[in-house]
Structures are given as C-alpha cells and as structure tokens.
Amino acid sequence: MNDTPTPALDVPEVSRRAAQVLDRVEQAVVGKREALTLVLTAVLSRGHVLLEDFPGLGKTLAARSFAQTLGLDFTRAQFTPDLLPSDLTGSFVFDQRITEFVFRPGPLFTGLLLADEINRTPPKTQSALLEAMQEHQVTVEGQTFALPQPFHVLATANPVEYEGTYPLPEAQLDRFLARVSFGYPSPEEEWDVLRRRVARQSEDQRLEPVTDAAGLAAMQDAVERVPVEDDISRYCVELASATRRHRAVLVGASPRGSLALMLTSRAYAVVHGRDYVTPEDVKAVAHAVLDHRISIKPELWMSDTGGAAVVTAALGQVPVPGSRTGASTVDEDDATAERAAARS
Numbered sequence: 001m002n003d004t005p006t007p008a009l010d011v012p013e014v015s016r017r018a019a020q021v022l023d024r025v026e027q028a029v030v031g032k033r034e035a036l037t038l039v040l041t042a043v044l045s046r047g048h049v050l051l052e053d054f055p056g057l058g059k060t061l062a063a064r065s066f067a068q069t070l071g072l073d074f075t076r077a078q079f080t081p082d083l084l085p086s087d088l089t090g091s092f093v094f095d096q097r098i099t100e101f102v103f104r105p106g107p108l109f110t111g112l113l114l115a116d117e118i119n120r121t122p123p124k125t126q127s128a129l130l131e132a133m134q135e136h137q138v139t140v141e142g143q144t145f146a147l148p149q150p151f152h153v154l155a156t157a158n159p160v161e162y163e164g165t166y167p168l169p170e171a172q173l174d175r176f177l178a179r180v181s182f183g184y185p186s187p188e189e190e191w192d193v194l195r196r197r198v199a200r201q202s203e204d205q206r207l208e209p210v211t212d213a214a215g216l217a218a219m220q221d222a223v224e225r226v227p228v229e230d231d232i233s234r235y236c237v238e239l240a241s242a243t244r245r246h247r248a249v250l251v252g253a254s255p256r257g258s259l260a261l262m263l264t265s266r267a268y269a270v271v272h273g274r275d276y277v278t279p280e281d282v283k284a285v286a287h288a289v290l291d292h293r294i295s296i297k298p299e300l301w302m303s304d305t306g307g308a309a310v311v312t313a314a315l316g317q318v319p320v321p322g323s324r325t326g327a328s329t330v331d332e333d334d335a336t337a338e339r340a341a342a343r344s
Contacts, residue, residue: 009222015273017219018044020210025065028205029058030196031189032182037271038288039066039154039180043216044223044267047177047260048133048153050118050168050292055158057182063114063154065205071212072111072150079121085128089138090145103140108132109147111213115155119165126172129153133175150216170251170295177260178285179292223267231321232277236261239286242314243294248305251295261289279320287311 009017018040025036039062042049051059060076067074077088090106107113108129118126132138136147155176157168173179185193197203211219236258244252265281272281291307 007218009218011222011226011270011275012273014044014219014222014270017210017215018271021066021069024069024207024210025062027196028065028207029062029182030193031185032058032062035180035182036062037268038178038285041264041267041271041285042178042180042288043070043150043152044220044270045177045260045263046150046152046220047264048155048175050155050157050173050176050179051181052157052159052179052292053181053183057184059156059182060114060116061205062182063112063156065207066154067112067114068207069210070112070216071209072152072216073148073213074112074114075107075110076114076116077107078116079118079125081120081122083121083125085125086140088125088128089132089140092141103143103145105145106138108138109145111148111150111152113151113153115153117158118155119157119168122166123169126166126168129155130172130175148213150213150220170293173292174254174256176292178264178288180288223270226266226270226275226277228262228266228277232265232279232282233262235279235282235318235321236265238318239282239311239314240290242318243290243310246310246313248296248300249294249310250297252310253290253293257290257293261286264289283315286315290314 021040022033022036025040026033029036039049039051043066051062053059064074064076066072077083086106088106088108090104090109092101093104094100095102115129118129128138132147132151133153136149136151137144138147139145158165184190239261240253240255240258243249243257246252261282262277264285265277268285269275269277269281287308290311294307294310296305296307296310
C-alpha cells in the first residue's frame with residue numbers, strides 16, 4: 001500500500017481536473033454541462049446530491065459516470081418497499097469457523113453510493129442514510145463503524161409517480177447539499193445520444209478515471225482553503241432569510257441552507273478557475289441548493305408557487321453585494337492581481 005501523501009493542489013489544477021471530469025462524464029450524459037457542473041460542485045463541497053427528474057433522463061448513468069471518472073468505488077442500492085436498514089448498513093452474521101459474530105459491511109461502505117429511487121422505501125430505511133450522510137459512520141448493534149473517505153450519496157427520485165412511494169421528509173431533504181434536475185434534451189442532443197450509441201456498438205459505457213479517492217480528497221482540501229469575503233457570506237445569509245419571510249412559505253431555508261449556499265458557491269468558483277467567490281456564483285447555485293429546503297403552505301399546493309418561485313423572488317429582492325460584481329467589467333486576471341497586492 002502506498003502511504004505517500006497526496007501533494008496539495010492549487011486552484012488552477014483543481015479547475016483543470018474538474019474540466020476533465022466534466023468532459024468525460026459528458027461523453028455519457030450528453031448536453032447537460034451545467035447540471036453536471038452542479039453535481040460535481042456539490043461533491044467538491046463534500047456534499048450529497050438528490051437527482052430528481054423523470055425516468056430515462058440519465059440520473060443513474062450520471063452517478064455511475066462520476067464514480068468512474070473520480071476513481072471511486074461504486075455501489076448501487078435499489079430502494080424498494082421491503083428494503084431494511086440492515087440491507088444498507090450491514091449486519092452481524094455468525095461465522096462458524098471462529099464461532100463468533102462478525103460484521104458484514106453493507107453497500108454504504110463505498111466511495112459513491114447510488115441510492116436509486118430513494119422515495120420507494122419506507123422512512124425507517126431512509127433514515128438509515130442520515131447518520132452515514134452527516135457523520136460518515138454507521139452504528140449497528142451499538143458498535144460504530146467509520147465509512148471510507150471520501151463518501152458521497154447520489155440519490156435519485158421520480159417526481160411524477162406517487163403510488164407506492166414515501167416522500168422524503170424535510171429533515172432528510174435538508175441533508176442533501178443540492179437537488180439537481182437534468183430535464184429533457186433538445187432534439188439535436190437526443191439525436192447525438194442515438195448516434196453515439198450506434199458508434200459505440202455496446203450498451204455499457206466505460207469512462208477512464210481522471211483522479212482517484214486520494215486525488216478527490218486533495219481537490220476538496222483545495223476548495224476548503226479558498227476564502228469567502230464577508231459580503232458574500234452575508235449575501236448567502238440574506239438569501240436564506242428572505243425565503244423564510246415569503247408569504248407563501250411554511251418553512252424556509254434553515255441556517256444549514258445558507259451554509260450550503262456559501263460552500264457550494266465557493267466550489268462553483270473553483271471549478272471555473274477562480275480563487276474568490278462572486279455574487280454570480282451564489283446566484284448560479286441558489287436554486288439547486290435552496291429550492292428543496294422550502295415548504296409551501298398547504299393551501300398553495302395546487303398553485304404554481306413552489307420553492308423555485310420563492311428563491312427567484314429572494315434573488316430579485318435581496319441587494320447584490322457591490323464588491324467583485326465587476327467580474328463582467330473587470331478582467332479576472334486584473335482582479336487576481338489587485339487582490340494579491342492588497343494582501344501584501
């Protein structure tokens with residue numbers, strides 16, 4: 001086993017690797033660059049992602065493709081109504097050779113877990129994920145077992161089928177750093193999917209890894225070293241607070257939402273090659289981070305009002321910080337030079 005520590009990475013190198021990952025994943029999931037960027041951004045922020053969309057739009061394919069390109073161990077757990085918590089965490093089994101009970105790890109012990117159709121299993125089994133997602137460990141019969149690192153959950157959910165499903169409670173939705181939807185491809189993109197399938201002459205598609213688990217951890221460490229200015233973090237707080245004041249909202253985004261907004265926008269900036277965060281980064285990830293954390297009053301369930309409308313209203317009402325909004329008027333290299341001069 002190689003115990004040599006992985007060297008620290010700088011922002012340009014993380015951005016370069018992130019672009020390679022997205023390029024390769026896009027070989028499988030065609031034409032969804034922005035949605036894939038949001039998924040990768042959440043992973044670089046050490047978070048978990050809920051992929052909620054209609055059947056056949058590449059949710060499972062995206063999860064498998066990210067596992068391959070990031071060099072992570074991949075496990076798929078098909079969530080069904082009869083799935084038990086021990087089917088995920090693992091359990092103790094009696095080993096007759098040594099006449100003792102030994103722990104047999106479940107599918108949670110992996111680098112990337114695809115929780116397929118998570119809303120098809122009862123809350124008791126859904127809750128088995130909570131400790132793993134938040135604490136990166138599982139407890140079985142009073143004993144705690146640490147999960148391998150990095151550990152990420154990409155869960156899929158179908159928003160149109162409700163018979164035989166168990167909607168995720170707000171507490172569990174709040175544990176997902178982001179919720180991402182791919183949407184239907186354009187006719188040209190859909191034709192490209194068909195063309196690539198004919199050229200490939202195989203249903204399965206194998207993508208070459210860009211990095212490995214240690215490399216991903218180094219990329220995440222690099223993101224953690226990027227500072228966030230006070231006006232940006234206050235902007236995140238104001239956006240989350242604005243969702244709580246909306247007249248249609250029963251429960252708005254929690255402080256975990258504002259923290260997720262800051263962390264995700266920071267990773268989004270790094271993916272785009274910057275070691276600072278702009279308000280535009282916050283706006284770019286706001287819907288993915290905040291929409292699913294908002295509960296609408298029951299009397300408005302049949303209206304067009306939803307989490308997305310509340311976040312859109314908040315983005316329009318909260319004043320945008322003036323600092324570094326000049327990303328469109330000031331060259332980024334000049335901004336970097338000015339920031340370095342100020343620090344010196």
